[in-house]
Amino acid sequence: MAQKTMIEAITAALAHELETDPNVLIFGEDVGKNGGVFRATQGLQEEFGEDRVFDTPLAESGIGGLAFGLALEGYRPVPEIQFFGFVFEVMDSIVGQMARTRYRMGGTRNIPVVIRSPFGGGVHTPELHSDNLEGLIAQSPGIKVVIPSNPYDAKGLLISAIRDNDPVIYLEHMKLYRSFRDEVPDEAYTVPLGKAAITKEGTDVSVITYGAMVREAVKAAEKLEKEGISVEIVDLRTVSPLDVETIIASVEKTGRVVVVQEAQRQAGVGAMVMSEISERAILSLEAPIGRVAAPDTVFPFGQAENSWLPNAQDIEDKIKEVYNF
């Protein structure tokens, strides 16, 4: 056991998989000698060679095609898209190609690719670096979307994603990269895809959330605890497919729910979570479902992030509103 940041946990997961499976390949813009723009692949090329960890030309679409073709030749590609705002360049490869191949070939071929990509606000990046675009991929059949919120899950989920025989988008929130440390086992372990986690048990209100909003929800819950409101936090961990069972079990227990996302109200997966709850547990609800999300504008200019991004205060207010309904 060691105390690791999320980015160290990610690097450790990549090293484990490079070590145990010779078909694992890591590539992208500046992931080789440079070790990645966030050092996520630091030291990996040195340890495993240029044949396993390599740089590519600057073209996201080409990287997607490269991953697709290598997967057809039996490799397990783990390409990186430097920032998820650049996903628009490679949407066809991901949604139009990788996600459809098993289906379109009647199960005779599969594309075991994991696309790693940083995203998320709070670190004052320039334009189109921080956008929360998970909703775009979550709308697409044939691909899973994983968003860890802590170092332990980050490692276990990444190992699971790499071992999964279908394509996975693995999104890494930039604000969580180095903001705290967690106990992370040295050996390889897995955290199942498609399974949510109960971050904190509670009995009065369920908060269903993911990514950086999990920490914000914990802050809000700790404060409310002192006021006698017991909050249960469900960390989705995989936002597509949703772990509906865990969500519904929590809602049936508490009877009140707030769905929280960093993405704009019209984006993300919050609306999807709300519709599942409405369809399956409306009779358990003692109040309308609350929602915390960003305003429906383009992701803010760096200096405006603080007033735009949802935070613990917004969550606290919404929980109180739903609790006192």
Place this chain on the structure above:
Amino acid sequence: MVTQKQKIDIDALLNPSNTDFRMVQILDEEGKVVNPDLMPDVSDEELVQFMTDMVWSRILHERSTALNRQGRLGFYAPTAGQEASQLGSIAAIEKEDVLLPGYRDVPQLIKHGLPLSQAFLWSRGHVEGNDYPESLNALPPQIIIGAQYIQTAGVALGLKKRGKKNVAVTYTGDGGSSQGDFYEGINFAGAFKAPAIFFIQNNGWAISTPRELQTAAKTLAQKAVAAGIPGIQVDGMDFLAVYAVTKKAREYAVAGNGPVLIETMTYRFGPHTLSGDDPTRYRDNEVLEGWQAKDPLIRMRKFLTEKGLWSEEKENEVIENVKEDIKEAIKEADKAPKQKVSSFLKSMFEEPTQGIAEQIEIFEAKENK
């Protein structure tokens, strides 16, 4: 270090950077060998096979058109006129090479090992048309123009990493050479020195848009310069030239030199697809007739007849055989079971997700009613 000063003529730099890409030809329109030095080393039997392949493809085109009109086939992109380009190139490709075809490249797929009945199922929109055995080194026809190019770069890098002496082969049209993925594909393959052969089948038109509207470049082969790889323009109505050039490109790529871009100069005699396109709206009949005189079958027929290797009798025998095969394949395709939503759901992921498992139950209940 002091470099010698050179006078730079800015006006000269402003000339369009079109290099002279001369078209490779072996057989002229009269079936005469115009470049004996380039003649590939092939036996008489192989020459007869080449002609047989082209006749097969022309008849397949004619029957596919008729079957489409009768509603017994679905999506069909006509191939008449492109026999030399399609069959001449695939004849130089080995079974272990990987083929990434576009939507018009069904003849190459069948030659590479796809049963004809499955090609028909693909046209109709049935999943069994894409149910490829492990031994078939190919993907189904790609609908997103350009996607096959970047994927080819990946397959070729895979072949290189595995140490296989094989190539990845792909095709697009003249319009496709304007896509970003076209450039990215050839550029990636070049940067990784990956064994890929990229074909542009320049048939003059992208639906109703003439090739001149795609680019100011004088040839499409010269686009290879942007990737730093060889580009060759070949007479796409000349089977032997396409075959010879592809064979050379394959040797070059397998030897570890990297990819090659080949532009075949060809023409489609028919419409873009049979989904309502009418080329008389945009195309000049005289130009079409000019191209029909260049028909790859005519010149090969003359060449082989002169050598005593081909006759009308022989051709009719081939035609009858092809028609028989097509009948059988359609019958085979008719046997395919009705497609089930539950099996589609099952082929989305290796293991069904929670949501999909629920939907499988719902649809199985409906299907078993």
